[in-house]
Amino acid sequence: MADTAEVIIIGGGIIGSAAAYYLAKNGTSVIVLEKSSNIGDGGSSRNGGGVRQSGRDPRELPLAMYGVEHMWPTLSEELGINVEYHKEGNLRLGKTARHKEILQGLTDRAVACGLDVTMIDGAEVREINPYLSEEVICASWCPTDGHANPLAATLGFYMKARSLGARFITGEEALRIEKVKSRARKVVTKANVYEGEKIIVACGYESRALVRTVGIDVPMRKELIEALVTEAEPQMFPQMLGTADADFYGHQTEHGSFVFGGASGYEEMNEDGGRNMTMSITAPSICRGIMKYVPKLSQTKIVRTWAGYEDVCVDGIPVISPVEEVSGLILACAFTGHGFGIAPVVGKLLSELTMEQETFLDLTEFRYDRFRG
Amino acid sequence: MCKINDRSRNIGQYIPAPDDDMIICRCEEVTKGEIRRAVHAGLYTITEIRRYLRAGMGLCQGQTCAKLVKGIVAKELGVSPAELEPAGSRAPMRPIEMEVFGNERAQGR
Numbered sequence: 001m002a003d004t005a006e007v008i009i010i011g012g013g014i015i016g017s018a019a020a021y022y023l024a025k026n027g028t029s030v031i032v033l034e035k036s037s038n039i040g041d042g043g044s045s046r047n048g049g050g051v052r053q054s055g056r057d058p059r060e061l062p063l064a065m066y067g068v069e070h071m072w073p074t075l076s077e078e079l080g081i082n083v084e085y086h087k088e089g090n091l092r093l094g095k096t097a098r099h100k101e102i103l104q105g106l107t108d109r110a111v112a113c114g115l116d117v118t119m120i121d122g123a124e125v126r127e128i129n130p131y132l133s134e135e136v137i138c139a140s141w142c143p144t145d146g147h148a149n150p151l152a153a154t155l156g157f158y159m160k161a162r163s164l165g166a167r168f169i170t171g172e173e174a175l176r177i178e179k180v181k182s183r184a185r186k187v188v189t190k191a192n193v194y195e196g197e198k199i200i201v202a203c204g205y206e207s208r209a210l211v212r213t214v215g216i217d218v219p220m221r222k223e224l225i226e227a228l229v230t231e232a233e234p235q236m237f238p239q240m241l242g243t244a245d246a247d248f249y250g251h252q253t254e255h256g257s258f259v260f261g262g263a264s265g266y267e268e269m270n271e272d273g274g275r276n277m278t279m280s281i282t283a284p285s286i287c288r289g290i291m292k293y294v295p296k297l298s299q300t301k302i303v304r305t306w307a308g309y310e311d312v313c314v315d316g317i318p319v320i321s322p323v324e325e326v327s328g329l330i331l332a333c334a335f336t337g338h339g340f341g342i343a344p345v346v347g348k349l350l351s352e353l354t355m356e357q358e359t360f361l362d363l364t365e366f367r368y369d370r371f372r373g
Numbered sequence: 374m375c376k377i378n379d380r381s382r383n384i385g386q387y388i389p390a391p392d393d394d395m396i397i398c399r400c401e402e403v404t405k406g407e408i409r410r411a412v413h414a415g416l417y418t419i420t421e422i423r424r425y426l427r428a429g430m431g432l433c434q435g436q437t438c439a440k441l442v443k444g445i446v447a448k449e450l451g452v453s454p455a456e457l458e459p460a461g462s463r464a465p466m467r468p469i470e471m472e473v474f475g476n477e478r479a480q481g482r
Contacts, residue, residue, distance in 0.1 A: 305463055
């Protein structure tokens with residue numbers, strides 16, 4: 001089979017797979033190259049599954065709101081698998097006066113952007129979710145937020161794109177991009193050379209080193225966070241939970257298990273050599289946080305923990321942009337730990353950017369050259 | 374080691390088998406047929422099968438079914454089971470209550 005396609009996508013995570021799906025649906029030929037043995041092996045399968053608008057940067061909010069309104073509700077039907085999307089609200093919880101201040105600030109900013117978020121007191125919180133402890137004195141409540149299953153959504157985009165003819169190759173690490181007649185054209189891997197008219201780079205933190213091979217830099221760093229999953233429990237509550245203190249976040253899945261994520265603050269000390277290793281202190285510290293807010297879970301068993309990297313951008317929002325100096329090159333990286341909830345929207349936008357159509361949302365804020373002094 | 378794996382290569386059609394209803398992963402009640410169909414839908418690794426079907430992701434974390442799943446996936450792909458990477462094992466080694474897991478103090482002090 002020829003190693004050429006109209007579009008080469010580097011990175012087989014949810015962003016690359018979603019872009020491949022919307023392109024393949026349009027009849028465009030696509031090759032997706034994934035370094036790992038597995039599709040969606042980075043943040044795509046390691047995140048907490050939040051489909052959140054509240055707490056987002058105002059620049060990123062239009063993408064999140066569009067997704068919640070127009071894409072997530074029909075995604076299961078579109079992909080032909082259950083992505084377990086639930087739009088049943090997000091509670092960001094507070095226990096102290098300081099927390100209340102933080103939450104009020106977040107709420108005011110969200111309201112100014114036209115999002116339905118309100119501050120509620122402890123009693124109102126427990127009316128929505130009776131399992132929350134008396135220590136919770138306030139929360140910001142966004143009823144249109146929700147959660148989905150990141151594993152199902154990522155593999156769903158992949159399987160659907162593949163069934164439409166997109167070619168995925170795993171274990172294929174892109175080493176550099178090469179230009180032909182000043183356009184991005186070739187992707188060189190250890191064993192092969194792939195050629196396309198357009199090249200989308202969507203490989204998380206690794207995008208930085210890759211686009212440097214054509215003289216472009218995206219200022220981001222990597223940050224490790226951890227997550228855990230419990231045994232299945234009877235259905236308790238459908239909301240997504242977070243805290244003002246950011247000590248944990250999470251939700252109960254359709255399966256019954258709870259997925260919680262968080263950090264201990266010592267992640268920089270974790271010398272894992274890029275192997276997504278968990279540390280013995282992080283999951284216990286997440287557990288201590290959870291038990292303060294949801295005491296009923298203290299007898300629930302943890303069955304698995306894992307870790308994953310976020311590609312944290314210097315200004316906290318992603319780069320979703322064609323590169324003018326290197327025509328044919330399109331960037332989609334630096335999602336800063338909140339890429340999952342906007343992935344379907346970004347995938348569709350990327351397909352439009354690639355086909356040189358006018359995008360359905362303005363992407364000016366996500367330009368690659370916004371970091372100039 | 375990551376080997377180059379073309380996900381569009383022809384592995385033939387999924388052909389229903391009489392034992393497709395057999396439960397392979399007892400913790401999560403995943404059948405042989407579900408695993409076989411997932412391979413034909415493009416999930417070529419043990420890790421992808423686990424993430425999609427939950428086979429080996431329940432209380433025993435695959436200690437019972439890992440070998441069986443590997444054999445089924447290998448057969449569908451037409452490769453030796455030895456060629457398939459095992460899924461990663463993760464802490465804790467056995468399910469443990471939050472209360473116990475979260476208590477790191479020596480002697481409960």
